[in-house]
Amino acid sequence: MPVSAAPPRKRRKEARPSELTAAALELFVEKGFAATRLEDIAVRAGVSKGTLYLYFDSKEALFKAVIQEGLVPALAEAESLAAGHAGSAFELLQALIEGWWRLVGETRYSGIPKLMIAESRNFPEVAQFYYENVVQRGRALFAAALQRGMDSGEFRRRDVATCIDVIIAPVLMLIVWRHSLAHCLLVQQEPRTYLAMHLDLLRQGLLGDATGSP
Amino acid sequence: MPVSAAPPRKRRKEARPSELTAAALELFVEKGFAATRLEDIAVRAGVSKGTLYLYFDSKEALFKAVIQEGLVPALAEAESLAAGHAGSAFELLQALIEGWWRLVGETRYSGIPKLMIAESRNFPEVAQFYYENVVQRGRALFAAALQRGMDSGEFRRRDVATCIDVIIAPVLMLIVWRHSLAHCLLVQQEPRTYLAMHLDLLRQGLLGDATGSP
DNA sequence: TACGTTAATGACTCACTGGTCATTAACGTA
């Protein structure tokens, strides 16, 4: 009887890839691409390093898979959410921010923006993909809401593209913050309070005279 | 006569450290800590790797020096700028954001927030330093402006701590964006336009009834 | 000019990790 027997192997071809990308996401977000060891990813996924190479050609291929799977589903859901919305433009904006928090902020995928910020310049192709398939689609979602509000006179007229980025920044910063400095500080700000404040300021900032003075 | 003579050495004990931290800052911001080679830093600073070790004990020590020198002087300048300001609270806010852009956004130090976002969790001690000596001091600057505006009735009453973070987020995001995704896209947004939009939305969001309805 | 001090160098070491592959064993099937 061996003192410490190796745990019995399991053959789970179907489940491995997603378990590996899940483990990789966590570690890439925490440490960054270069500082993450494949060995650690494998261990976290409950396999050996060799197994990882059955499913991914290289460390970089694994990284690409993590980004490609990451936010695209959440975005699709957000798009259908927006399509089925019936309230005012501001309520839609509110729903989008709320949805962003529920679909991304509270999930493990909230780490992806931090990861892309850190690694964009090391992986321009991945950055390109992320820009086209996440950033632009996310912007379009907010842009539609803004445009609708301006056309109906609910919002003041402003440059939509610029306006979007200003509106999204606090929402993005919130999750980036929680995955970076906040992790070392135990000074957890309450996310809902923060988002409510953002919407409160926004309500006054967007609503108004409707004259569209530039 | 040697075909390719090594360039003559120069003895410049005083200048080396700052040249090394400058080179290190650029490369750490671009690639991250782990993916940056000390050899590359040395070459960019015009010295050999051995020389680097005359001035810094280790790669991590160099990193700490980069962060510690980085934003502290700019912050001191911003503090004196705020102390000498005489206009309305909103004008002070405007001046702070303008100053932030001039003193940080347009300099090489604008990369530091991106760097800290990427590396905080790998260097909790450095994160702690950064939080206490940069984040908190920066917040205090904005907090004073906000508090003044609320006390005088210029701004609506809101929770100052939360409000600050919402206000700072777009300003921070602007420079983070420029050091990450924007670098791969050539889709350069005009920073001044963006900041003007932020202030425009803010003016409406902060100013108002002064009744302080929560 | 000759000499001593020390800034600067770059070849070297060694630990580490991405990637490989021969071997092992889990599981379905006959």
Added chain:
DNA sequence: TACGTTAATGACCAGTGAGTCATTAACGTA
């Protein structure tokens, strides 16, 4: 139960890069 397929393993290899140190040469001084 016996056997074949293939998922899984982990020892191994090779390239890389942080950190060292004996040697070199710049510069101030006598």
